[in-house]
Amino acid sequence: MKQVLSATPLVSRRSLLKGAAAAGAGLIIGFHLPERGFAQQSSGPRSLAPNAFLRVTPDNRVTVISKHLEHGVGIHTGLATVIAEELDADWSQMAVEPAPADVELYKNLAFGIQDTGGSNSMSNAYQQYRRAGATARALLVAAAAARWNVDPADVSIVRGTLRHEASERRATFGELADEAASFDVPGEVTLKDPAHFRLIGSDDGIIRRLDSPSKINGTATYGIDMSLPDMLVAVVARPRLFGATVESLDDSAARQVPGVAEVVPIPTGVAVLANSFWAALRGREALRVEWDETDAERRGTPELLAEHQRLLDEPGLVARRDGDVEVALARAAKTVTADYSFPILAHAPLEPVSCLARLTDEGCEIWTGDTTLTPLQMKAAETLGLRPDQITIHSVFAGGHFGRRKETALEAVEIVKAIGGRAPVKLQWTREDEMRNGLYRPMYLHRATAGLDEEGNVIAWHHRIVGQSLLGQSPEFAHFLVDGVDLTSVAGVATTSYNIPNILVETHNVDLGLPVSTYRGNNHMAYAMETFLDEVAHAAGRDPYELRRRLLSHDVREKQIDVLAIPEPMKAHIFAEHPRDLRVLQLAAERGGWGEPLAAGRGRGIAVAYAYSTPIAQVAEVTMTDDGFKVDRVVCAIDCGVAVNPDVIRAQMEGGIAYGLSSVMRSELTLSGGAIDQSNFHDFQVLRIDEMPEVEVHIVASDAAPTGAGEPGVVPVGAAVANAVFAATGRTFHELPFSRN
Amino acid sequence: MAITLTLNGRDASFDVDPETPLLWVLREAGGLTGTKFGCGAAQCGACTVHLDGVPIRSCITTVADVEGAKVTTIEGASGPVAASVQAAWRRLDVVQCGYCQSGQIMAAIALLEETPSPTDADVDSAMRGNICRCGTYQRIRAAIHEAARTMKG
Known part of the structure; x- marks a missing residue:
């Protein structure tokens, strides 16, 4: 099983990256599907992961894997609601993590690529996630019926508890996950009659946004919050005019700024890398760049x-x-x-573009709030001369999008390539960069x-x-x-x-x-x-x-x-x-x-x-x-x-x-x-x-x-x-x- | 030379360029990433923290300026007012992308510490420096009023 390396938020050095794909012991890797679903662990009770969209772990948690980026519109909560409904889960046991880049598993069914946009996240995913939830439900019911030696038709689920009324037996999802993982995944499942919906459409305060708590206490992590040991922070000097290119560069003063480690030309300009954002910014101010504006757009x-x-x-x-x-x-x-x-x-999302990239022996890892995962993966691979499956993308919360966050991490990939991958690179745009070069x-x-x-x-x-x-x-x-x-x-x-x-x-x-x-x-x-x-x-x-x-x-x-x-x-x-x-x-x-x-x-x-x-x-x-x-x-x-x-x-x-x-x-x-x-x-x-x-x-x-x-x-x-x-x-x-x- | 301050109730010392904005010292040297960077020019309020209880924009405040002072960030927000504000934010599901919300919450706490029963005009004047591009303003206003009510018990 491939190990997913995880970056840690600056705030803590815990190995888990909350809300990012690294969480959850690397259970789901899209490229090689185990025959019997997705959940396999080396020891201890197994999780139930009958498809790419959810995982029921022995700790009784249901984790939904969201193929859509959470940039504020509540899609994580929405997809969790759909699965919880079909699964008859209790809302308190639901969690969400972002899907990795895998176009086959996680494509937007309206676009054919993995992308969040066009206001179609729920519409394209609704039936897919309903089926995912109903499949897991059928397996849990089968496992309960087998354990209790009763007819599956007599097993019900009420708010996350499996029940057999006649014998008064009860079990949680977590208790049955391991056994349920042994059953063959059914090809066809029956979806719930919408007349019996309890969570979809509910407006009584049971459903609260799953991302609310971390966004209220400051622990939610965005691209800007990611960090890796020995990471360099990069800011980029970009031309005043669209289409201008670097003609000449004098970086002698920039390199004298304490903390500045590298100055490298990249296709979009000149990147200044330092051990802190402030040093990188000071370094950029000290940079002398002459721009070739021959082919630039000059019209006002x-x-x-x-x-x-x-x-x-x-x-x-x-x-x-x-x-x-x-x-x-x-x-x-x-x-x-x-x-x-x-x-x-x-577009002016409040979080300026910020993302993290690093080269490893296996390929390249990217942490970003980008919406367009398939093109990002393909282009990053092309830039680095790698196969697309060597580009691992960890989606993180995006601090707003509105049409802005498309392949923004490619620039970080260019920078990490330009320094030969000698350090992980966090790319940070300023507000002025956003207004003038976005x-x-x-x-x-x-x-x-x-x-x-x-x-x-x-x-x-x-x-x-x-x-x-x-x-x-x-x-x-x-x-x-x-x-x-x-x-x-x-x-x-x-x-x-x-x-x-x-x-x-x-x-x-x-x-x-x-x-x-x-x-x-x-x-x-x-x-x-x-x-x-x-x-x-x-x-x-x-x-x-x-x-x-x-x-x-x-x-x-x-x-x-x-x-x-x-x-x-x-x-x-x-x-x-x-x-x-x-x-x-x-x-x-x-x-x-x-x-x-x-x-x-x-x-x-x-x-x-x-x-x-x-x-x-x-x-x-x-x-x-x-x-x-x-x-x-x-x-x-x-x-x-x-x-x-x-x-x-x-x-x-x-x-x-x-x-x-x-x-x-x-x-x-x-x-x-x-x-x-x-x-x-x-x-x-x-x-x-x-x-x-x-x-x-x-x-x-x-x-x-x-x-x-x-x-x-x-x-x-x-x-x-x-x-x-x-x-x-x-x-x-x-x-x-x-x-x- | 190291700069010392009281950060979220504890002594802290940072050996950085004294001209570095407090925001980046908090985030990079202090590991407190709840305070956000939105504009770097005191235009958006995402970086709002409390300096001796008063809301300030940490993106234009140098770390040298807060030598010896008490700085509180979202991670250190505590007490009955903070609890009421954060509970109201949760009950009304104010957040969307969430990026501005640390700053919004710190501004709201400062408002209610000073003015326990704010009018809409008080809310406007205390909060108009905090941009929310997702447009959660209606719920921010409602949550501040709700927090004010719960504070009264």
Whole structure:
């Protein structure tokens, strides 16, 4: 059995790395599966590990192996809930550890690689983890029946205790784990009737987040907290301009800084390694680097805007076409048009990138909070000239993600390679590094034009979106482009369920040297769609809520759509299942008091979206103030199918609304001559507690399969707030963030 | 020359560059990693610790500045107020990614030590220096009010 080497958190020298894959005596190694399941130990009672997703140990603990990274959304708790439900475990015996990198065992079933993203963690894993739990349950029942010599049908499990009522016998999971491990794993198992769910959907306070205690007392370990003996801390000097490379380097002064051990060029810049972060930082300050900016991106925001603007005036790739927009607009009694601009944004998770890598005789070990384990493993192997199975990845808690943590550990691998593996390396980014050299939500421009007939019906919607392609830059996801159309640039517009007879959605992919990445709930599409609809409603003399109700009164899946450039497998669920979106709209309107009178200087706005396979609607209330407005309250209605952990979903709505508000109110990055102007939270401003509205969440009861919950909350909030201000004052915000207006 | 201070109730001595921010001394030399690095510029509050009972940003405070002082980190948070705050944080499941929460909790403890029954405006003013990118603000506010209630018994 391969030994998994473990790094220790600085805080203690215990051999166990709590919350990381090293815990648990190395029971699960993905590459060679023992014939009878996964659990084998050399001596003593065995654990029961009938599949890759859980382990029942003799100490009566059920440890769930999470294939998804815990970066805050509560997926560890969610997957533990699913297994505990099928297993009839007691919540107090549940624990979670992250899965190692193993694409066969732990791939995201929607992506085909091991990756956490797209708000599909629960939806892709739900049935898989249910089956895992039910399998373990069947084995424990079989073991109890054999021990007691009774019919398995007469063995029940109540909160983690196996029982045989007639003989009043009892046993714990831990007592039976060893015996259960002797039985053949059944090929088929019966899943629980959802009517008997006790934990899934429970909202009575039994389920508490499993990661809460360690995150409250400071013992939770993130990449930044990892440490190994003789480790060096690395910071990297990176160029001011994207695409610049090192021309010359004078490290003589840097090497004089006490504590600095190494200065090495790497593909992304120059790494300074020292025995402490502070020494590494001082060393970097003393570094003299000349950069070759020949091939660098040198355009500033004005030049980039002009380039986007040029494309906005030209026909683009067709993402969707129904009917004939040009003809309809030509015969419209009235047309409305608006241009929108959305800024470059930093994801700005509070933990700057930090990860640990070391070379060993066997290969390379990495400790990181990255989401994209398969590409990281493949690329690290390529960098080091190793096989992928020689790259061991220990996932740790990520201090936020939002689209930022993708293959971040590759840079640490480059550094450890550059020093010949002579010491383990912890890579540490600063906030300034994050702002100026990170990954970004690109800028986008939109142009929307709508046509109304004599009666004020919306007969045409023409929408053009210009921006960098997010998926096009990624080899793993570029194949999701259809005829050049990137779904992430147009979702929510091209996929609108609104029953408008003539629709044309076009897009341009801008060629620009900014490193971009997906962004939590990337809300520019919903913002433009839903604020423009309020302007259309105003022009038509309609109530914004009533107009939406009318536009959602038909099932879009029955409509003739001539072009829809999205991947074929996604077409089945790209539109909301009618009338689930109508239902959340109505629920938000009812609970948000739509139509009730408001005092002068106050406004109410509504927006609806179908995002990450989840219908969601929000009603926002604002109060105008001397220097702008305050968002008082947001009422949110969501239908994400089976609500595995209702309180976690509420928390995601609260947090998603905060993140969405942050992205529209003041956050913005600009470039001058190709360099990012902002550097830290004083000039890249984010939402703080005094601006947080009161959030009220209503979850539609549903027995449909679970869908996204991490990102949908972000999507409609900007539009709902802008519509509330529009209702109160007639003011529109076409140029984001709001603070620009 | 070594710098001495009282760290979480115990004498501690660190032989480091006196200009090193307290944050990095705590984390790297002291092994107390509960206090986090978010911005290095007193903009986010992730590094909040108590200096003689007062919340400070350890990322811009040099270790020389705290010579002889009493420093308390999340690992040393104790007493009835800390217990009430941490219990409320647990009951309401405030945390998400959790990275800012040590700083949030230290700021909340300092607030309630000073102001046992804070108003919403008190919460805003005491907590607006602490960023949470996951957006747990609603629960932070609720947990502070709940802790205030339980402290009264």
